[in-house]
Amino acid sequence: MCSLCGVLGGSGHWTDAAARPGIFTRNVDSPQRRRERAHRIACASRVLAYYGLTLSDWQASSFVLSTATGKTELVEDLGHLWAAAERLLGRPCDPLDPDLIVRLEGSGLHD
Template sequence: MCVLCGEFVMQVHWTDQASDDSSQVIVGDQQRDRQRTRIHRTTLCNEILRFYQLTLEEWNGSKFILRDPKGNQEIVHDLGTLWYTAEKILGYAIDPLDPYLLQKLQNK
């Protein structure tokens, strides 16, 4: 059980599974590689979220914390709910094909 949120961590979300692994990942197996991959995915997400002045932080290997510059924050359970949560904090829909966003990502 997660001490801070009182939730049972029973299975890993599919976004935390290795792309070459067809079997189900069990918490604890290859934890170091899974954590390294989570941190890498967090870094990639932050490249996009920076455009919206949001930051994502990996939290304890099971959740993420999404923050805005005003101090608002939300717990994101997995990357599948990240964009919904970002839109909730922002108050408007995110357009992944926004030409200005794509230009910023290319010029990085």
């Protein structure tokens, strides 16, 4: 997408809420939208913990990705998460790593 379209299109990302009742609730029910965002953060955090990373919300507009040693990066949306994780760690991070999936399934923390 060109820069102008990005500016005019707003900050919405496909990982954010969409206007479909029962699926996501963009600008309809603020408490529900916050719950959905918190749930997405919790799901991503389960995966990121495997790599020693944490994810937190930043003013409901971005995310803060952090290493155990305190390095942090502001992530605009979940679409930029894995690239940021790899930059912080200096190595590849595969959310579909078979060992990670086995660990998530064994912990009962998968959704």
